[in-house]
Amino acid sequence: MSHVEVRDLAKSFPTVDGQEKLAVAGISFQVLAGEIYGLLGPNGAGKTTTLRILAGLMRPTSGQVLVNGHDVCVDPFSAKKCIGFLTANAGLYQRLSPRELLPYFGLLNGMEMPLIEERVNKLIGWLDMDEFADTRCGALSTGQKQRTHIARALIADPPILILDEPTLGLDVLTNRTILDFIRQERQLGKAILLSTHYLDEAERLCDRIGLLHQGRLIAEGDMPALRALSGCPRLTDIFLKLVDHKSEIAPRAVEGAAATDAPLLAQAKPLSQTAPSQESAS
Amino acid sequence: MSRIQQFRVIYRKELTDILRDRRTLLAMILIPVVLYPVLMLGFVWAAQAERASLRTQQYTIAAGDTVAAEQLRELIHRAQAARPPSEEKRATFVVEVQDTPDEKLGDLIQARVDLDFPEGPHAQPAVLSIRIRYSEINVRSRAAMEELSHLLGQLREVLARDSIQELLDKTVPSPPGSINAQTILNPIEITASSTATDQQRGGWALGQIIPIILVLMTITGAVYPAIDLTAGERERGTLETLMATPTSPLTLIVGKFLVVATIGLATATLNLASVGATMHFGGLTHALTSEMPVRFPIGILPVVLLCMVPFALLFSAILVAVCSFARTFKEAQNYVMPVIIGALIPSAAVTLPSVRLEGPMLVLPVGNMVLLARELFQQTCAWSSVAVVMLSTTLYAAAAIALAARLFGQEAVLFVDVGSYKTLIRRRFMRPSPAPSMSQTLVLVALLFPVSFYAQNVLFGSSVENLLHKLKILALMQFAGLFAILPLAVCGYLKIDVVNTFRLRFPPAKAWLGVILLGSSSYLLAHRFVQAQSWLTPPSDALRQYEQQINAQLGAAPLWLMVLLLSLTPAITEELLFRGFLLRGLSSGLRKWSAIVVAAVIFGVFHFMVERMPLATLLGVALGYVCWQTRSILPGMLMHAMHNAWPLVVSSLDERVPRFLGMVEGHHPSGAISITVLLGALLAFVAGILIVRSAARTEAVDQDRAW
Numbered sequence: 001m002s003h004v005e006v007r008d009l010a011k012s013f014p015t016v017d018g019q020e021k022l023a024v025a026g027i028s029f030q031v032l033a034g035e036i037y038g039l040l041g042p043n044g045a046g047k048t049t050t051l052r053i054l055a056g057l058m059r060p061t062s063g064q065v066l067v068n069g070h071d072v073c074v075d076p077f078s079a080k081k082c083i084g085f086l087t088a089n090a091g092l093y094q095r096l097s098p099r100e101l102l103p104y105f106g107l108l109n110g111m112e113m114p115l116i117e118e119r120v121n122k123l124i125g126w127l128d129m130d131e132f133a134d135t136r137c138g139a140l141s142t143g144q145k146q147r148t149h150i151a152r153a154l155i156a157d158p159p160i161l162i163l164d165e166p167t168l169g170l171d172v173l174t175n176r177t178i179l180d181f182i183r184q185e186r187q188l189g190k191a192i193l194l195s196t197h198y199l200d201e202a203e204r205l206c207d208r209i210g211l212l213h214q215g216r217l218i219a220e221g222d223m224p225a226l227r228a229l230s231g232c233p234r235l236t237d238i239f240l241k242l243v244d245h246k247s248e249i250a251p252r253a254v255e256g257a258a259a260t261d262a263p264l265l266a267q268a269k270p271l272s273q274t275a276p277s278q279e280s281a282s
Numbered sequence: 283m284s285r286i287q288q289f290r291v292i293y294r295k296e297l298t299d300i301l302r303d304r305r306t307l308l309a310m311i312l313i314p315v316v317l318y319p320v321l322m323l324g325f326v327w328a329a330q331a332e333r334a335s336l337r338t339q340q341y342t343i344a345a346g347d348t349v350a351a352e353q354l355r356e357l358i359h360r361a362q363a364a365r366p367p368s369e370e371k372r373a374t375f376v377v378e379v380q381d382t383p384d385e386k387l388g389d390l391i392q393a394r395v396d397l398d399f400p401e402g403p404h405a406q407p408a409v410l411s412i413r414i415r416y417s418e419i420n421v422r423s424r425a426a427m428e429e430l431s432h433l434l435g436q437l438r439e440v441l442a443r444d445s446i447q448e449l450l451d452k453t454v455p456s457p458p459g460s461i462n463a464q465t466i467l468n469p470i471e472i473t474a475s476s477t478a479t480d481q482q483r484g485g486w487a488l489g490q491i492i493p494i495i496l497v498l499m500t501i502t503g504a505v506y507p508a509i510d511l512t513a514g515e516r517e518r519g520t521l522e523t524l525m526a527t528p529t530s531p532l533t534l535i536v537g538k539f540l541v542v543a544t545i546g547l548a549t550a551t552l553n554l555a556s557v558g559a560t561m562h563f564g565g566l567t568h569a570l571t572s573e574m575p576v577r578f579p580i581g582i583l584p585v586v587l588l589c590m591v592p593f594a595l596l597f598s599a600i601l602v603a604v605c606s607f608a609r610t611f612k613e614a615q616n617y618v619m620p621v622i623i624g625a626l627i628p629s630a631a632v633t634l635p636s637v638r639l640e641g642p643m644l645v646l647p648v649g650n651m652v653l654l655a656r657e658l659f660q661q662t663c664a665w666s667s668v669a670v671v672m673l674s675t676t677l678y679a680a681a682a683i684a685l686a687a688r689l690f691g692q693e694a695v696l697f698v699d700v701g702s703y704k705t706l707i708r709r710r711f712m713r714p715s716p717a718p719s720m721s722q723t724l725v726l727v728a729l730l731f732p733v734s735f736y737a738q739n740v741l742f743g744s745s746v747e748n749l750l751h752k753l754k755i756l757a758l759m760q761f762a763g764l765f766a767i768l769p770l771a772v773c774g775y776l777k778i779d780v781v782n783t784f785r786l787r788f789p790p791a792k793a794w795l796g797v798i799l800l801g802s803s804s805y806l807l808a809h810r811f812v813q814a815q816s817w818l819t820p821p822s823d824a825l826r827q828y829e830q831q832i833n834a835q836l837g838a839a840p841l842w843l844m845v846l847l848l849s850l851t852p853a854i855t856e857e858l859l860f861r862g863f864l865l866r867g868l869s870s871g872l873r874k875w876s877a878i879v880v881a882a883v884i885f886g887v888f889h890f891m892v893e894r895m896p897l898a899t900l901l902g903v904a905l906g907y908v909c910w911q912t913r914s915i916l917p918g919m920l921m922h923a924m925h926n927a928w929p930l931v932v933s934s935l936d937e938r939v940p941r942f943l944g945m946v947e948g949h950h951p952s953g954a955i956s957i958t959v960l961l962g963a964l965l966a967f968v969a970g971i972l973i974v975r976s977a978a979r980t981e982a983v984d985q986d987r988a989w
Contacts, residue, residue, distance in 0.1 A: 014711060052522075052693075052697070055526045056525075056526065057522060057525055057526060057693065057697075058693045058697075059693070076528075077528050077530070078528075080526060080527060080528040081528045083526070085523070085526040087519075087522045087523060087526075089519055090519045090520065090522055090523050091518035091519030091520045092520065093518075093520055094518070105523075105527060108524075108527040108528070108529050109527055109528060110528065149523075152523065153523075
C-alpha cells in the first residue's frame with residue numbers, strides 16, 4: 001500500500017555566524033494511502049523543509065524518509081517516481097502553454113506519448129483548464145497558474161501527493177475546485193501530505209493533522225484526538241494553545257552543533273513521542 | 283516638494299542603494315582601474331618582448347650552392363665586423379646550402395638569398411645584387427629578412443664610405459668615365475620579395491581576425507541562454523519542480539548545456555556567414571585588398587567552424603557551470619563577466635604573431651582553439667596538434683559539465699532562503715563519502731592536465747640535456763607531488779575514504795600470478811605495437827633524433843636509479859591517480875567498461891605526445907581491467923612497474939636495446955623479436971587476463987555495490 005514514512009527526520013542549516021540552525025529537529029510520522037495528512041505550523045516551523053526532503057530536493061541531516069518503501073536518500077529516482085510535488089511559490093515556463101508544459105513533465109517522468117495525451121486531456125477536463133490550455137503560462141491568472149501547477153504535479157498519476165500551500169492566494173471559486181480535486185484524489189486511494197496556513201481549510205479537509213512548531217512535531221492525530229488533548233474545539237485554538245505551551249522548551253538554534261547527528265536525535269526522540277496518536281498512525 | 287527636489291531625493295536613495303552593492307563597486311572600480319591598465323600594459327610588454335626576441339634570434343638562410351653560401355657567409359662576417367661596437371645585440375645567421383623552394387620558407391629555413399656578383403665578389407666598386415626571398419606570412423621569416431637587410435644595409439654604408447674615402451685619398455684623379463657615382467654610393471643592391479601566394483596572404487589575414495571574431499560571437503550567443511536556463515530557471519521558480527522529477531541533475535544539465543552550445547555555435551556560424559557575405563558581395567574584399575592581391579581560402583571556413591565545436595562546447599560548459607552556481611539572473615551576470623574576460627585574455631594574447639600552436643599553448647584553454655583556428659587558416663598546423671587541442675578541450679568541457687551537474691542539484695544553490703555556499707567549500711560541512719564523485723574526479727584531472735603539461739614542457743622543452751637530473755625533478759614534482767600527494771590531499775580535505783578510493787587492499791593470491799604473467803609479456807607486445815604504428819605513421823626525423831638523444835643519455839645511468847625513476851615512481855603514482863582516484867570516481871557515474879576506457883584515454887592523453895597515446899591508452903585499458911577485477915591498486919602497480927622495467931633490465935643485458943620505449947625503436951636492431959617469443963608473450967598475456975578475470979569471482983560479492 002502506498003504511503004510515506006518519516007523516521008526521526010532532522011535537518012540543520014549553517015548560518016552566517018558559523019552556527020547551525022535546526023530547521024527540523026527530529027520528527028516522525030506516516031501518511032497512509034487514502035488519507036490526507038495535514039502538516040501545519042507557523043512560518044519557519046519547518047514544514048517546507050520537511051516537504052522538500054520528502055520530495056528528494058534536500059538531504060536530511062539525519063533520519064530516514066521512505067516513500068512507498070524507497071529511501072529518498074538511497075534511491076531518490078524510484079522515490080521521486082511515486083511523488084507528485086506541488087511547491088509553494090513555484091513558477092511556470094512563461095513561454096510554454098499548459099498543453100505544451102504538461103507533456104514535458106510527463107516525458108521527464110518516463111511516460112509514453114499516447115498515455116501522456118490521454119492524461120493531459122483528462123486533467124484539463126477535471127481542473128477546468130479548457131479555456132486557457134493553449135495560452136502561454138505568462139498570460140495566465142493566479143488561479144489558472146495554480147490549476148496548471150496541480151495538473152503538472154499529477155501528470156504521471158503518482159500514488160503520493162505532496163502539496164505545499166495548494167490554495168495560497170486563490171479566489172473562492174478556484175479554491176473550491178482545487179479542494180474538491182484533492183478529495184477526489186483521496187477517493188482514488190492516494191496518500192496526500194498537505195501543508196497549509198489556512199487552519200479552517202485543514203480542519204475540513206485533513207483526516208489527520210501534525211502540528212509542527214520550531215522544527216518539532218508537538219501534536220499529531222485526527223480532530224477528535226487533538227480536541228481531547230487541548231480541550232479546545234477549533235483547530236486555530238488547539239494550535240495556539242499547544243504552540244504557547246511548547247515554545248518555551250524548544251530552543252531555536254543549537255549552538256555549536258556542527259554536523260553531528262547525535263544531539264539532534266537525542267532531542268528529537270522524546271518530542272516525537274509526544275504526538276498523542278502514534279498508534280492510529282501506524 | 284518641487285520636481286527637482288523629488289529628482290534629488292530619488293537620486294540620493296538610488297545612489298546609496300546601488301553603491302552598497304559590492305558587485306557594482308567591483309564593476310565600476312576594479313575593471314577600469316586595474317584590469318584595463320594591466321591588460322594593455324601586458325599586451326604592450328608582450329609585443330615589445332616579442333620584437334626584441336625576434337631581433338636577437340638566430341636565423342637559417344639558404345643559399346643555392348656552396349660558392350654562394352661561402353660568399354654570403356663572408357658578407358655577413360664583414361657586415362658583423364663592421365658593426366658599430368655600441369650597437370645592441372642583434373640577430374645571427376646560419377647559412378646552409380639548400381635549394382629551398384619558395385613554399386618551404388618558414389619555420390625551418392627562414393629565407394633564401396641569391397647573390398649576383400657581376401665582376402667577382404671582391405670587385406669594388408661594382409653593384410652587388412642581393413635578392414632575399416622570404417615569406418611575409420611567417421613572422422620569423424619576415425624578421426630574418428628585416429634583420430639581414432639591416433645588417434647588409436650597414437655593410438653597404440661602410441663600403442660606400444670606404445670607397446669615397448679611397449677616392450678622396452687618391453693623389454692622382456681617376457680618368458673620366460671610370461667612376462660611377464651610383465655604384466660608389468650604392469655598392470650593394472638589396473631587394474626582398476615575398477614568396478607568399480595570394481591564398482596564403484588571404485589565409486594569414488583571415489587567421490588574424492576570424493578566430494577572435496568567432497570566439498566573441500560564440501560567447502555572445504551562449505551567454506544569455508546559459509544564464510536563462512540555469513539562474514533564470516531558478517529565479518522564475520521552475521527549477522524546484524524540475525528537480526522534483528525523476529531525472530538526474532546530470533541529464534538536466536547536459537540537455538541545457540547542449541542548447542547553450544547549439545545557440546553559441548549558431549550565432550558564430552551566422553556571424554561568420556554574414557561577415558563573409560558582406561565582404562564578398564559588398565565589395566569590402568576588393569576595397570581592402572586593392573593594394574595587395576589576396577585570395578581568401580573560403581574552403582577552410584567549414585573546417586574552422588568544425589573546430590569551433592569543441593570551443594563552443596567548452597565555453598558553454600564553463601558558462602553553464604558558472605551560472606549553475608548563481609541563484610539569480612543578476613548574480614549570474616556578475617559571474618559571467620570574469621569568465622568572458624578570462625576567455626578574452628588568452629584569445630588576445632595568442633594574436634601576437636610569433637605565438638605558435640606548440641608546447642604549452644597546445645593545452646591553454648580557449649587560447650589553443652584560437653591558435654588552432656588561425657593555423658588552420660594559415661595551413662601551418664600539424665594533425666597531432668589538432669588531436670591534442672581537441673582532446674584537452676574535451677577534457678576541460680567534461681570537467682566543467684560534471685561540475686555544473688554537481689552544483690545544479692545542490693540545495694545551497696537550489697534554495698536561496700536556506701542555502702549557503704559555505705556548505706559547498708568548507709570542510710566542516712562536508713559529509714564523509716566512500717569515493718570521489720565524477721565531478722570531483724574530472725575537475726581535479728582537468729586541473730592537473732595543463733599543470734602537468736606545463737611542468738613537463740618547462741622541464742624538458744626541446745632539449746634533453748641533463749636528462750637524469752630533470753627526471754629526478756619530474757619524479758618528485760609531477761609523479762609524487764601531482765599524481766600522488768595531491769589526490770590524497772584532496773581526499774583528505776573532502777573527507778573521502780582514502781583506502782576505498784585508492785583500493786589499498788590486498789588482492790587474492792592468484793591475482794599476483796595473473797599480473798606477473800601480464801607484466802612480463804606486455805612489453806614485448808607493446809614493442810610489436812610500436813613497430814606496427816611506426817610502420818603506419820613513420821616517426822619524424824626530429825622525434826627520432828630526440829629519442830636517440832634520450833637513450834644516449836640514459837645509457838650511462840645506473841640501473842637501480844633508472845628502475846626507480848622510470849619504473850617504480852610512475853607505476854606507483856600513476857596507478858594511484860589513474861586507477862585509484864580517476865577510475866574510482868568515474869565508476870560512480872559510468873558502467874564498468876565505459877569507466878575503464880575513459881580512464882585509459884585520459885591516461886593516454888596525459889602522455890602528451892600524440893605518438894605515445896595509442897599505446898598508453900591500451901596499457902591503461904589493461905591496467906584498468908586488472909584494478910577493476912582485483913579490486914586492488916597493488917597488482918596494477920606491479921604490472922605497470924614490470925612493464926616499464928622490462929626495457930631497462932633487458933638493455934643492461936644487451937646494449938643494443940634502448941632504455942626508452944619511444945616511437946622509433948621499431949627501427950632498432952632489437953626490433954627483431956622472434957615470432958616464437960611473440961607468440962609466447964601473447965599466450966602469457968591471455969593467460970594473465972584469464973587469471974585476473976577469475977580472481978574477481980573468488981572475491982566476496984559484498985563489495986559489488988561499491989563498484
